[in-house]
Amino acid sequence: MSKPRYSDHSATRLDMPSSYMDKQFARESDSTQLALQKSTTLYVGNLSFYTTEEQIMELFSKCGEVKRIVMGLDRFTRTPCGFCFVEYYTREDALDCMKYINQTKLDERIIRTDLDPGFKDGRQYGRGRSGGQVRDEFRDDFDPGRGGYGRRVDR
Amino acid sequence: MSTTESPTPTVNPGIKRRREDDDSHDYKRQRPNAVQPAFPRLRKLFTCLGEPSRFALPESILHCAKSFTSTEVDDEVAESLFSLFVNISIEQPLKVFSLAASLQCVNSIENTRGAALLNYLVARTQGYINSGDWNKVKLVLRFLIMLKPMISNFEVIFGFIARLLEKAIALKSVSARRMTLAEELYRVVLLSLPYLAVSDSSDETKQKSTELFERSKDYKYSADKAEELLNPFVDGEAPYKVSDSLELLQIQLISLVDENWDLPLLYDYSNIIPASEIVKHSIEEFQLPVELPTSNSSPFPELFLKFYTNQQVETTPPVDRIESTIFRDLLTDTLINLNFNRHEVARQLTWFDNFLRPGLFAPREMSLEKLSQAKPGSSTWKPEDIAVEAVLTGLFRLPRSRLKPVYFHSVLIEACILAPHAIAPVFGRAIRFLYNQLEHLDVQVIYLYADWFSHHLSNFGFTWKWREWMEDLNLNELHPKRVFIRELICKELRLSFPQRITETLPDELSEFAHDGDDVPPFKFALPDEPYSEQSRLILQNIRDRKTPDDFEEVFEEIKKKSEVLNEKADADATVCEIFITAIVHLGARSLSHVESWIERSLSVLKTVCPEGDAERQRQVVKIIFNYWKDQSGTAVQVVKKMMNRKVITPLSVVEWVLIDSDIDSLSRGYSWELLGFAIDRAKLLIKEATSLRTDETEEGGSESLEVERLKEIDDSIETLNTALHHIFVTIVKELSRPVQGDAKNEETIRWQRWWKEGFLRAFLRNYHADYKGLQEPLKNLGLTDMFILNSIEQTAEL
Numbered sequence: 029m030s031k032p033r034y035s036d037h038s039a040t041r042l043d044m045p046s047s048y049m050d051k052q053f054a055r056e057s058d059s060t061q062l063a064l065q066k067s068t069t070l071y072v073g074n075l076s077f078y079t080t081e082e083q084i085m086e087l088f089s090k091c092g093e094v095k096r097i098v099m100g101l102d103r104f105t106r107t108p109c110g111f112c113f114v115e116y117y118t119r120e121d122a123l124d125c126m127k128y129i130n131q132t133k134l135d136e137r138i139i140r141t142d143l144d145p146g147f148k149d150g151r152q153y154g155r156g157r158s159g160g161q162v163r164d165e166f167r168d169d170f171d172p173g174r175g176g177y178g179r180r181v182d183r
Numbered sequence: 184m185s186t187t188e189s190p191t192p193t194v195n196p197g198i199k200r201r202r203e204d205d206d207s208h209d210y211k212r213q214r215p216n217a218v219q220p221a222f223p224r225l226r227k228l229f230t231c232l233g234e235p236s237r238f239a240l241p242e243s244i245l246h247c248a249k250s251f252t253s254t255e256v257d258d259e260v261a262e263s264l265f266s267l268f269v270n271i272s273i274e275q276p277l278k279v280f281s282l283a284a285s286l287q288c289v290n291s292i293e294n295t296r297g298a299a300l301l302n303y304l305v306a307r308t309q310g311y312i313n314s315g316d317w318n319k320v321k322l323v324l325r326f327l328i329m330l331k332p333m334i335s336n337f338e339v340i341f342g343f344i345a346r347l348l349e350k351a352i353a354l355k356s357v358s359a360r361r362m363t364l365a366e367e368l369y370r371v372v373l374l375s376l377p378y379l380a381v382s383d384s385s386d387e388t389k390q391k392s393t394e395l396f397e398r399s400k401d402y403k404y405s406a407d408k409a410e411e412l413l414n415p416f417v418d419g420e421a422p423y424k425v426s427d428s429l430e431l432l433q434i435q436l437i438s439l440v441d442e443n444w445d446l447p448l449l450y451d452y453s454n455i456i457p458a459s460e461i462v463k464h465s466i467e468e469f470q471l472p473v474e475l476p477t478s479n480s481s482p483f484p485e486l487f488l489k490f491y492t493n494q495q496v497e498t499t500p501p502v503d504r505i506e507s508t509i510f511r512d513l514l515t516d517t518l519i520n521l522n523f524n525r526h527e528v529a530r531q532l533t534w535f536d537n538f539l540r541p542g543l544f545a546p547r548e549m550s551l552e553k554l555s556q557a558k559p560g561s562s563t564w565k566p567e568d569i570a571v572e573a574v575l576t577g578l579f580r581l582p583r584s585r586l587k588p589v590y591f592h593s594v595l596i597e598a599c600i601l602a603p604h605a606i607a608p609v610f611g612r613a614i615r616f617l618y619n620q621l622e623h624l625d626v627q628v629i630y631l632y633a634d635w636f637s638h639h640l641s642n643f644g645f646t647w648k649w650r651e652w653m654e655d656l657n658l659n660e661l662h663p664k665r666v667f668i669r670e671l672i673c674k675e676l677r678l679s680f681p682q683r684i685t686e687t688l689p690d691e692l693s694e695f696a697h698d699g700d701d702v703p704p705f706k707f708a709l710p711d712e713p714y715s716e717q718s719r720l721i722l723q724n725i726r727d728r729k730t731p732d733d734f735e736e737v738f739e740e741i742k743k744k745s746e747v748l749n750e751k752a753d754a755d756a757t758v759c760e761i762f763i764t765a766i767v768h769l770g771a772r773s774l775s776h777v778e779s780w781i782e783r784s785l786s787v788l789k790t791v792c793p794e795g796d797a798e799r800q801r802q803v804v805k806i807i808f809n810y811w812k813d814q815s816g817t818a819v820q821v822v823k824k825m826m827n828r829k830v831i832t833p834l835s836v837v838e839w840v841l842i843d844s845d846i847d848s849l850s851r852g853y854s855w856e857l858l859g860f861a862i863d864r865a866k867l868l869i870k871e872a873t874s875l876r877t878d879e880t881e882e883g884g885s886e887s888l889e890v891e892r893l894k895e896i897d898d899s900i901e902t903l904n905t906a907l908h909h910i911f912v913t914i915v916k917e918l919s920r921p922v923q924g925d926a927k928n929e930e931t932i933r934w935q936r937w938w939k940e941g942f943l944r945a946f947l948r949n950y951h952a953d954y955k956g957l958q959e960p961l962k963n964l965g966l967t968d969m970f971i972l973n974s975i976e977q978t979a980e981l
Contacts, residue, residue, distance in 0.1 A: 037267075038230050038267065039527040040524055042523055042524050081774045082816065086678050090638070097774065099773070124587060127590070133641060134641075
């Protein structure tokens with residue numbers, strides 16, 4: 029039987045890269061695309077600034093042995109700024125993590141995981157002008173886990 | 184937009200015409216495909232079939248059918264749709280009944296589509312037969328059975344089931360022991376029978392089903408000694424009789440036959456499908472290969488577990504009724520096959536009564552009090568209880584769950600978010616049931632339970648009614664209930680942090696959440712310590728990335744000093760303790776830190792803790808646990824890193840847990856984790872070496888070098904295998920060592936023995952395949968304990 033044009037699963041698969049990743053990497057080279065298909069690394073977002081590597085390890089090793097965790101740091105202060113990369117030894121564990129851990133809570137925050145083409149040096153730093161993540165600069169709410177109010181440096 | 188006026192262009196000479204001047208907004212980019220493509224539209228319709236909707240079920244069923252027949256589809260889309268239907272029957276088997284009804288309507292409107300569908304289904308089933316995926320054969324066969332009115336030669340299906348049965352009986356008759364393939368086939372047969380009666384209540388079908396069932400009694404089901412090892416309840420103290428699901432199914436079918444196959448399971452679809460207009464099609468015979476394949480890798484019997492028993496009202500079907508198996512089977516298949524979308528799984532499980540006959544279950548969200556006052560004759564089966572029981576059975580399956588335990592956690596978390604009022608009390612009852620059974624639970628189940636419950640609580644603000652367990656704090660320190668409370672809090676701490684957890688606990692429990700230092704001090708470097716000066720020098724040297732030679736001097740100083748201070752002291756041990764503590768202390772900031780310090784100092788680590796020095800390696804584990812005594816989770820991770828970096832061997836970790844540690848530490852979650860990690864690590868090392876050997880053999884190269892290299896690898900595999908054997912022998916030897924003590928602490932001794940036996944039972948069960956060749960050496964240990972001898976014998980049957 030030939031491969032059908034459409035996914036014929038009876039429900040959406042949760043172990044796919046998010047539309048954000050799709051957009052981010054749609055114009056990238058084939059090698060990046062391939063990396064995304066084979067990658068064992070996940071981007072993890074919406075962490076509290078205070079969540080430790082040990083806590084992340086405790087939750088993420090429920091899906092398999094974790095090879096390494098790279099904490100996302102503020103570019104200037106070198107303190108955690110609410111994201112990290114988790115690398116597994118196998119692709120299967122990474123996909124299971126998308127299915128079972130994504131959108132559940134860690135440190136009482138709903139975290140977001142996404143398949144990532146792989147960690148490269150430099151990506152551990154926030155890309156916002158304040159040094160942290162960009163999303164924290166466009167926030168109006170008070171989020172005690174992420175340094176209070178958003179930090180709009182341009183004001 | 185103006186539609187009444189005619190669109191005459193306004194004449195406006197001299198002024199440039201702008202877009203906005205036009206009253207119409209037609210300049211907007213036209214959407215090329217105003218009509219949604221056929222497949223996504225139809226997929227949405229069919230996958231939602233049977234779910235809560237504002238339309239009545241018959242209406243939805245007809246609407247789906249008409250949408251399908253009124254849409255022109257090319258071959259590719261048609262095949263995608265058929266494939267989708269099969270996947271619905273596999274991934275969401277609860278929906279197959281309404282789906283089959285709708286497809287019968289399709290057939291009555293346009294019978295060529297019905298014929299094409301049947302052909303496709305038969306081909307797919309044949310595919311699963313050829314690949315030995317018997318569970319999928321069961322599910323697609325059920326789909327075909329539900330399409331019975333469309334099939335002119337239904338005897339093909341009866342014949343196929345009969346042939347499967349024959350095969351099963353023939354396979355089983357060869358051996359008195361269990362046979363996975365025979366059991367799989369037998370399960371397909373037995374689970375198809377009730378649906379034959381459900382699809383068609385004619386006497387002919389009933390008679391044929393009865394004939395098949397009578398023949399199925401020739402399958403000599405043999406109860407298995409090993410089942411005892413797979414029972415989550417130990418000491419024969421189960422709150423109900425735990426049985427093998429196949430054995431149970433036989434019993435249930437006997438009473439179903441006695442009731443003349445009366446099984447009102449489904450919604451009555453007969454009014455929807457016009458009986459007169461049905462065009463029947465013949466289907467092809469299924470081919471059974473001579474050698475039947477099987478893709479099932481799990482050789483373990485499935486036990487039927489219950490978590491809701493002895494309540495004021497029976498909220499789940501009694502175990503001798505076929506419904507209990509049918510529900511469990513439908514829910515388990517949904518759970519396992521749809522694991523790629525836990526949100527959908529939770530939705531289906533929470534509302535699974537939707538897909539079956541109205542009135543079969545009690546209304547949702549009904550409390551037990553209300554249920555016990557329900558009118559006689561009305562159902563007391565709570566859909567939530569039945570669904571949660573299926574998930575818990577999946578989670579607590581021994582020796583291991585079919586998918587990672589965290590999946591089952593996530594489904595339960597999802598269900599709780601989805602329907603808190605309906606699910607939360609149901610959970611409460613399961614949690615209390617397990618808690619009350621703790622002293623009769625398998626050790627592995629206790630840790631699975633603590634792991635699940637702590638993860639669950641971490642998603643719901645750590646709120647739990649701890650007060651109801653307070654009395655149990657007076658129990659013996661090793662009593663499973665007391666241990667469970669401690670371990671649960673320990674697990675919560677690992678996912679969170681002490682201040683937060685303390686907030687959620689009553690004062691009596693806050694001692695369990697004691698607040699250790701984030702970074703414990705490097706005690707040797709404190710000013711009053713004898714080795715203060717040297718310790719600080721060591722820290723500095725590590726930071727400066729000095730070579731092993733540079734450390735020589737300071738190590739000598741320590742040794743000399745230790746001889747002066749205490750003649751008996753082992754100078755090397757002191758050096759090791761100070762150095763390892765320094766590394767762990769430097770790495771206390773985070774796991775990445777400790778990892779990088781270990782890596783940087785690897786050469787020095789190898790000098791203070793030489794390869795092959797088992798005693799020194801055991802000491803390393805001890806030092807790590809001493810440093811992280813308040814945060815055992817971190818200690819476990821550091822030990823793991825040391826093991827991964829080959830500073831210490833898996834065997835040394837096992838020996839530390841079983842020989843060096845206090846016997847009471849067996850009740851600690853970290854002991855369980857460390858033993859598991861160590862064995863897995865030892866197995867991984869063998870696997871790596873073996874695959875290295877295959878690579879080398881394939882690569883080729885110069886002849887002589889190759890022989891030498893291969894010999895080297897073979898030797899290392901040999902060494903690693905011996906190490907793994909040594910681990911198992913150590914486990915059995917140490918855990919079977921009789922517990923010493925006097926009459927004063929009789930209870931403590933009893934519990935010490937309980938934990939030892941529990942660990943032994945669990946390890947013999949979980950790793951039976953790895954020590955198969957060790958049966959003899961294990962017997963030669965001169966074991967006399969009947970429990971152990973029995974357990975070893977039982978595992979031989981797995």
